[in-house]
Amino acid sequence: MQRALPLMLLAALGVAPLAAQDPPPPQGGVRLVLKYDPGARPSLVVTPGSGLDSARAILRRDLDFSDRFETVILPEASGELTGKAGAFNYDLYRKLGAAYAVELADVGGRTQVRLHDLAAGKVAAQVEATFPPVTDPDFRMQVHRTSDEVVRWITGTPGIASTRFAFVAGGRVYVVDADGVNLRALTPEGATSLSPTWSPDGSRIAYTRLQEGRGPILLQPVAGGAATPVPGTTTGLNITPSFSPDGKLLAYSSSTEQGTNIQVANVAQNCCVQRLTVGRFADNLSPTFAPDGGRLAFVSTRSGPAQVYTMGADGTDAELFVPFDFGVTGPTNGPEWSPEGTMLAFHREVQGNPQVYVMDVSGRRVRQLTSSGRNEDPTWAPDGRHVAFVSDRSGRRQLWVIDIDTGRTRQLVTPGAARLPAWSRRLK
Amino acid sequence: MHVRSLAFAFALVAVLVACGGKQAPELPAPQEAPASTAAAPPQGPNADSAAAAERERAERERREREAALAGAVGTDLKAMIHFDYDQSDVRADDAANLDRKAAILGANPAVRLRISGHADERGSDEYNLALGMRRAAAAKRYLENKGVEGARIEVISYGEERPLATGTDESSYANNRRDEFDVTAGGTNLVAPQ
Numbered sequence: 001m002q003r004a005l006p007l008m009l010l011a012a013l014g015v016a017p018l019a020a021q022d023p024p025p026p027q028g029g030v031r032l033v034l035k036y037d038p039g040a041r042p043s044l045v046v047t048p049g050s051g052l053d054s055a056r057a058i059l060r061r062d063l064d065f066s067d068r069f070e071t072v073i074l075p076e077a078s079g080e081l082t083g084k085a086g087a088f089n090y091d092l093y094r095k096l097g098a099a100y101a102v103e104l105a106d107v108g109g110r111t112q113v114r115l116h117d118l119a120a121g122k123v124a125a126q127v128e129a130t131f132p133p134v135t136d137p138d139f140r141m142q143v144h145r146t147s148d149e150v151v152r153w154i155t156g157t158p159g160i161a162s163t164r165f166a167f168v169a170g171g172r173v174y175v176v177d178a179d180g181v182n183l184r185a186l187t188p189e190g191a192t193s194l195s196p197t198w199s200p201d202g203s204r205i206a207y208t209r210l211q212e213g214r215g216p217i218l219l220q221p222v223a224g225g226a227a228t229p230v231p232g233t234t235t236g237l238n239i240t241p242s243f244s245p246d247g248k249l250l251a252y253s254s255s256t257e258q259g260t261n262i263q264v265a266n267v268a269q270n271c272c273v274q275r276l277t278v279g280r281f282a283d284n285l286s287p288t289f290a291p292d293g294g295r296l297a298f299v300s301t302r303s304g305p306a307q308v309y310t311m312g313a314d315g316t317d318a319e320l321f322v323p324f325d326f327g328v329t330g331p332t333n334g335p336e337w338s339p340e341g342t343m344l345a346f347h348r349e350v351q352g353n354p355q356v357y358v359m360d361v362s363g364r365r366v367r368q369l370t371s372s373g374r375n376e377d378p379t380w381a382p383d384g385r386h387v388a389f390v391s392d393r394s395g396r397r398q399l400w401v402i403d404i405d406t407g408r409t410r411q412l413v414t415p416g417a418a419r420l421p422a423w424s425r426r427l428k
Numbered sequence: 429m430h431v432r433s434l435a436f437a438f439a440l441v442a443v444l445v446a447c448g449g450k451q452a453p454e455l456p457a458p459q460e461a462p463a464s465t466a467a468a469p470p471q472g473p474n475a476d477s478a479a480a481a482e483r484e485r486a487e488r489e490r491r492e493r494e495a496a497l498a499g500a501v502g503t504d505l506k507a508m509i510h511f512d513y514d515q516s517d518v519r520a521d522d523a524a525n526l527d528r529k530a531a532i533l534g535a536n537p538a539v540r541l542r543i544s545g546h547a548d549e550r551g552s553d554e555y556n557l558a559l560g561m562r563r564a565a566a567a568k569r570y571l572e573n574k575g576v577e578g579a580r581i582e583v584i585s586y587g588e589e590r591p592l593a594t595g596t597d598e599s600s601y602a603n604n605r606r607d608e609f610d611v612t613a614g615g616t617n618l619v620a621p622q
Binding site (some may be wrong): 074149165173192194195208210212213214215237239240253255257258259260281283285286301306331333334347352354376377419420 | 554615
């Protein structure tokens with residue numbers, strides 16, 4: 001139903017949405033999926049104004065990065081477009097070809113955010129926000145939340161600006177805002193930290209710290225403070241942690257000389273380790289929960305090369321998940337279930353290089369998203385249509401973001417080589 | 429931003445140096461023999477100084493021979509083994525290496541080993557941790573089959589995180605697909621197997 005809203009909105013505006021290019025088969029009723037063609041995305045302009053330049057710049061970039069709009073760039077001398085307070089100049093913005101205009105106005109110390117429907121010539125939605133001072137560490141995230149709300153007004157689905165990435169560089173886990181700002185290290189120097197993953201509420205990161213002779217999984221509060229070990233991980237090598245959707249459980253792999261097997265620990269009550277796979281001399285790793293928590297996808301070498309399987313959350317009912325041709329298809333790793341549960345992202349070796357794929361879960365059809373260089377370790381944005389991954393296409397490993405609906409790709413610039421990214425949920 | 433990137437770069441370089449430049453931990457140098465034998469006190473009040481010097485020289489030579497032998501034994505104990513791409517089976521050309529280790533472990537019951545498995549950078553980062561563990565476990569199983577008590581050997585994997593060679597050619601990859609053997613206890617005064 002959430003998806004139906006933008007269709008109606010666009011229909012009302014006389015913007016013809018493109019037919020879905022590859023509609024998943026109906027499940028549980030009719031499912032409408034909008035596929036914006038880059039040329040047919042509704043155009044949007046963030047209007048100039050006095051003051052609030054920082055917020056406006058952040059908002060403009062967030063809306064661009066949402067990949068849902070054609071953003072209209074205003075000419076340098078656009079003062080004439082500002083118009084008089086209280087009298088929004090719909091004619092002028094319509095002439096720019098925009099369907100929507102977003103206006104930020106300072107109203108007695110509070111910031112009023114208005115979405116103008118230019119065709120209808122009226123305010124479609126508005127909200128009053130109180131942004132902290134620009135120097136406040138929370139300022140940018142507050143503006144990001146407003147951006148996400150504007151995206152929701154127009155498309156029915158919130159944007160993805162109020163999110164962060166965690167990733168590994170030089171053996172440390174870093175976190176950075178989704179727009180590449182506010183980079184900071186979360187784990188100490190001199191250790192080998194790997195495989196960060198976000199708790200669903202964004203408050204904690206679980207990661208492997210490789211030490212002499214062992215590898216515990218640690219829970220690190222993002223706000224700072226001491227890391228605590230996850231039950232069952234204080235001995236041996238423990239890798240690839242992943243939270244359950246309710247944040248209460250942590251699935252991970254425990255690697256011993258008997259093999260690598262998936263376990264689940266209760267991190268809410270700091271107890272209760274349960275083993276899910278029993279593969280003697282086989283590797284079972286990289287668990288990822290379906291959003292309803294009922295099943296997990298994971299990587300296993302049970303049939304030879306690494307491929308992706310699925311099983312119930314209690315470890316029963318295991319079956320092959322991502323189809324492959326034995327002896328032909330390359331090893332497949334790094335699965336991550338999409339937030340809505342309809343897709344699975346992973347990487348698969350093609351002619352010696354990993355490439356990022358997505359599979360629609362109901363039809364189990366796979367689609368290759370990348371082809372140039374090494375592309376690996378995909379992670380979903382909360383909107384279920386953006387995927388971040390590691391690519392060396394620029395010469396060294398960096399994080400890239402692809403909009404799987406339009407194919408539009410952008411680089412997230414990090415100062416060092418980056419790998420093993422994890423995309424947070426929207427941060428409250 | 430500039431300052432931050434610089435700091436980041438330095439941190440990165442430091443870590444890279446720490447990782448890339450890491451050598452296999454050196455075996456603890458053979459220590460001085462216990463005082464009772466090393467000091468070899470004069471045999472009596474009448475022992476003449478020439479005889480004492482002779483005994484001292486003989487003792488020193490014996491210790492040097494022992495140290496040289498322990499060095500060779502230690503080297504054999506630490507010698508790495510290598511693996512084919514994405515494989516964890518012990519290669520036939522490493523059998524002699526592991527047989528020698530098994531014999532040394534038999535002759536030195538106090539020695540404990542840590543085997544660490546490593547991978548080249550080509551496979552998936554996380555998969556390589558599991559692969560490294562399989563490689564370490566394969567060597568441990570081989571030694572166990574040769575009669576070494578399993579409790580004396582611990583295994584760990586570093587995946588592709590600690591490469592010996594940083595090149596992107598097959599010879600670098602081949603060097604990095606390895607097991608390292610570190611003596612964690614009982615590494616002093618190693619004796620050669622009979």
